[in-house]
Amino acid sequence: MSSSHLITRRTLLAGAAGTAAMAGLAPRAAHAAGVTIGFIYVGPKDDYGYNQAHAEGAAAIKSMPGITVVEEERVPETDDVEKTMESMIQLDGASLLFPTSFGYFDPYMLRMARKYPKIQFRHCGGLWKADKDPMNAGSYFGYIGMGQYLNGIVAGHMTKSKKVAFVAAKPIPQVLININSFALGARSVDPSITTRVIFTGDWSMAVKEAEATNSLVDQGADVITCHVDSPKVVVQTAEHRGIYTCGYHANQAPLAPKGYLTGAEWHWATVYKMFATKALAGEPLPNFVRGGLAQDFIKMSPYGPAVTPAARANADAVKAEIMKGGYAVFKGPLKDNTGKQVIPAGTAYPETAIQLESMNYLVEGVVGAIA
Amino acid sequence: MSAIETILVAMLAGCLRVSTPFLFVSLGECLTEKSGRINLGNEGALVLGAMVAYAVSYQTGNPWLGVLGGAAAGGALGLLHGGLCTLARVNDVAMGIAIMLAGTGMAFFFGKPYVQPSAPQLPSIPLGFWSDVPRIRSALNVSPLFFLGIAAAFGLYYIFRGTRMGLRIRIVGDSADAARALGLPIERIRLFATGAGSALAGIGGAFLSLSYPGSWNEGLSSGQGLMAVALVVFARWNPLACIGAALLFGAAGALGPSLQTVGITWGYYLFYAAPYVATLVMLIVTVAPGRALAGMPGELSIGR
Structure with missing residues (x-):
């Protein structure tokens, strides 16, 4: 089933300094047959977390005329994802693929992108590099660390023990940005606050989480957040133990009506609508897409009932600054937790800084x- | 509280919180293997039991009905395994793997609508009422299913040792020829031992979804049912030893997270492997030539 004839065109736009690379192979529908878009998730798409956030984004473009969405859930980060991509391309006629999980990027998606140069691949979170990666591939991500920074500010106001906590899956840059942003947010309120982190080793480990x-609660932590695929277990356990939680990925307020403070949520509909519109129009798709609160790539959960007016005021003020653009959470002089200086004085990395993505x-x- | 105390409290809490599913699945597997059959499908029974228990608890509002539902679902899966294994030339190991995949697949398929809602949870018994330390109180909040599991272990021990039914199960498991000479209905006994064993595994699943971690999602079990099968070998097919093995596994599983909270942060992947390393070490220590598989039912064989 071939849904469209693809006329390839290599457009290299020499972008102005500082702008993202915008080069690509554009699929063009010669017979106005519409575009089939494939979404691949690593877990179930109703997990109160990462996959749900993407599935909500996919659902938002399903109703667009000319767009057909195909989805597959629970695809492991192994050769399996190549088979899934292959079948989406060969059997469903997909011309644009979104493999959403971190581990899909290298080598699986890159390998498929080289094998199918006429198909467009866009990966969530991968660090696509114009000089070494295929031009029909690319990546998109949101500066959700800013959301974790705001989480940290609220947490910093709400903690009494001066210990906040973070349950993390794996020490990859995106996770480290979140942990560090949360810690810096809390420390911006009170520099004596410490953030305890536990790595569970994988994205979905219910019992370990x-x-x-x-x-962490036993160690005295009284505000907790996380970066795992489904925050459900962490949020429910924390609520059960009577401590506060800050959410992640999606809104978990229904799981913790008492202790939920706020949360950093994805809003992928913005990104997927942009890609779908461009694909329908036959325009080249950007290779490197990033956005934050201001671009509506991410949003904050509404404040929970426990959040104090002081915490709200502080977080709202910082959020307003972030919306203006150029706000830098990571700025020198900054030391790591072994005492080594990681950002020298006078250097500031705003959310857009590419250096942060190799933290x-x-x-x-x-x-x-x-x- | 010092770091050592923290770790000890965490391991105690881990014992009481994490061990229960291991206990139920290993008891179920023990019962099945005593009758001379291996059931690797108990991982499937665990996951399906967890899903059904959560669904029933959500629909009826009564978590205890959920536990019954989990047991029934596990039992049904066990009877399916048992029934299929009575057919000629059916290998119980291969069938067990098929049953495991079928059980988890069914649980994922029918469990979709229950990932989102929150089901009523089983109450826990606050045994830490005497302490003022919150972490002790929390560690000693023990699920009644834990005690049910201990009682089941003693019950099974008594059944095997002191009852006619237990003797029949052991005869069938140790020597089919002897059982035939006595006129015992071999296949029927194995069928019910397999069904009852998987029902126990289903209760283990109900603990996962209704007590700890107390939520249904597809990553809930992460292979605990399979590890419990190994625990039975480790426990030498003795129900009382299953208690010890399950507690040890629970404690070893709590080691990784608790070490990280006290600041021992290197090598957490290594500490997460602690339960498996413990199994290996114990097997090596306890195995001596000649008594390597002491206690193994005679009919148990992977070659059949």
């Missing part, structure tokens, strides 16, 4: 290690 949450340290005030 519950154990980690309990251990490999935990900042001062975080108790934990990445290896």
Whole structure:
């Protein structure tokens, strides 16, 4: 089933300094047959978390005329994802693929992109590089670290024990940005606050996440957030233990009516609508897409009932600054938690700084290690 | 509280929280294997039991009905396995793997609508009422299913040792020829032992979804049912030893997260492997030439 004849055109736009690379092979529908878009998820698409956020974005473009969405859930980060991509291309006629999980990018998606140069691949979170990766591939992501920074500010106001906590899956840059942003947000309120982090080792480990949450509460932490695929277990366990939670990925307020403070949520509909519109119009798709609160790529959950007016005011003020653009959470002098200087004085990395996407340290005030 | 105390409390809590599913699945597997059959499908029974228990608890509002539902679902899967294994030339190991995949697949398929809602949870018994330390109180919030599991272990031990039914199960498991000479209905006994064993595994699943971590999603089990099958070998087919093995596994599983909270942050992947390393070490220590598989039912064989 071939839904469209693809006329390839290589457009290299020499972007102005500082703008993202905007080169690509554009699929063009010669017979106005519409575009089939494939979404691949690593877990179930109703997991209260990462996959649900993407599935909500996919659902938002399903109703667009000319767009056909095909989806597959629970695809492991192994050769399996190549088979899924292959079948979406060969059997469903997909011309644009969104493999959404971190581990799909290298080598699986890159390999498929080289094999199918006429198909467009856009990966969530991968660090696509114009000089070495295929031009029909690319990546998109949101600066959700800013949301975790705002989480941290609220947490910093609400903690009484001066210990906040973070349940993390794996020490990859995106996770480290979130941990560090949360810690810096809390420390912007009170520099004596420490952030304890536990790595569970994988994206979805229900029992370990519950154990980690309990251990952190036992250690005196009274506000917790997380970066795992489904925050459901962490949020429920924390609510059960009577401590506060800040959400992640999606809105978990229904799971913790008492303790939910706020949360950093994705809003992928913005990104997928943009790609779908361009694909329908036959325009080249951008290779490197990033956005934050201001671009509506991410949003904050409404404040929970426990949040104090002071915490709201502080978080709202910082959010307003972030919306103006150029706000830098990571600025020198900044030390990591071993005392080594990681950002020299006078250097500031706003959310758009590409250096942040290869982060490999935990900042001062975080108790934990990445290896 | 010092770091050592923290870790000890965390391991105690881990014992009481994490061990229950291991206990139920290993008891179920023990019962099935005592009758001379292997059931690797108990991982499937665990996951299906977890899903059904959550669904029933959500629909009826009564978590105890959920536990019954989990047991029934596990039992049904076990009877299916048992029934299929009575057919000629059916290998119970291969069939068990098929049953495991079928059970988890069914649970994922029918469990879709229950990922989102929150079901009523089983109450826990606050045994830590005497302490003022919150973490002790929390560690000693023990699920009644834990005690049910301990009682089931003693019950099974008594059944095997002191009852006619237990003797029949053991005869069928140790020597089919002897059982035939006694006129015992071999296949029927194995069928019910398999069904009852999987029902126990289903209760283990109900613990996962209704007590700890107390939520239904597709990553809930992460292979605990399979590890419990290994625990039975480790426990030498003795129900009382299953208690010890399950507690040890629970404690070892709590080691990784608790070490990270006290600041020992290197090598957490290594500490997460602690339960498996413990199994290996114990097997090596306890195995001596000649008594390597002491206690193994004679009919148990992967070659059949």
